[in-house]
Amino acid sequence: EAQVTQNPRYLITVTGKKLTVTCSQNMNHEYMSWYRQDPGLGLRQIYYSMNVEVTDKGDVPEGYKVSRKEKRNFPLILESPSPNQTSLYFCASSPKPTRTYEQYFGPGTRLTVT
Amino acid sequence: KQEVTQIPAALSVPEGENLVLNCSFTDSAIYNLQWFRQDPGKGLTSLLLIQSSQREQTSGRLNASLDKSSGRSTLYIAASQPGDSATYLCAVNRGATNKLIFGTGTLLAVQP
Numbered sequence: 027e028a029q030v031t032q033n034p035r036y037l038i039t040v041t042g043k044k045l046t047v048t049c050s051q052n053m054n055h056e057y058m059s060w061y062r063q064d065p066g067l068g069l070r071q072i073y074y075s076m077n078v079e080v081t082d083k084g085d086v087p088e089g090y091k092v093s094r095k096e097k098r099n100f101p102l103i104l105e106s107p108s109p110n111q112t113s114l115y116f117c118a119s120s121p122k123p124t125r126t127y128e129q130y131f132g133p134g135t136r137l138t139v140t
Numbered sequence: 141k142q143e144v145t146q147i148p149a150a151l152s153v154p155e156g157e158n159l160v161l162n163c164s165f166t167d168s169a170i171y172n173l174q175w176f177r178q179d180p181g182k183g184l185t186s187l188l189l190i191q192s193s194q195r196e197q198t199s200g201r202l203n204a205s206l207d208k209s210s211g212r213s214t215l216y217i218a219a220s221q222p223g224d225s226a227t228y229l230c231a232v233n234r235g236a237t238n239k240l241i242f243g244t245g246t247l248l249a250v251q252p
Contacts, residue, residue, distance in 0.1 A: 069242040
């Protein structure tokens, strides 16, 4: 089944403890991105990747890192999580980085930082 | 700065009704617009994608229209069912980075 998967789905952690949220797609998509969703603020883009080894900042990149070493994986790294990073995170992918394709989202990762 | 608004924020209808969800955007220079539904614990599901050159798209009981010049899109749901209950989000794509700018969503409840 063609899909975007994220792990873990739920995570509770403490301030400062490094964590990684994984994202993987099995559709051979070139474009991948990360969003966070917060009440009253909606979904906002954190980072995106046009292809392997090509990443760039979105609207709210502070406190996050990403890497794209393989086409299928795009992990989101929080080196020192803080409570303001408590949020619902979504990974998305699209066949090409051009603007004519549908974007597909993963099931989400709910992160709580205490 | 592009802003996307969805009205109403919440809607409750009896089963079988036809309904319309609205999406407005401030900058008409978009490449496409995508409608999603969000179910609790299940992420975002893509419903329809309308390219900027298109006026509408249909999928089953869903029909989405796009009027770029007025900055509006509507999602029409025919013969609503309780399984249609979810939050519906519209998102516009207008940048070179392929970023989606999302609306605030409409929470739909279809009563049996």
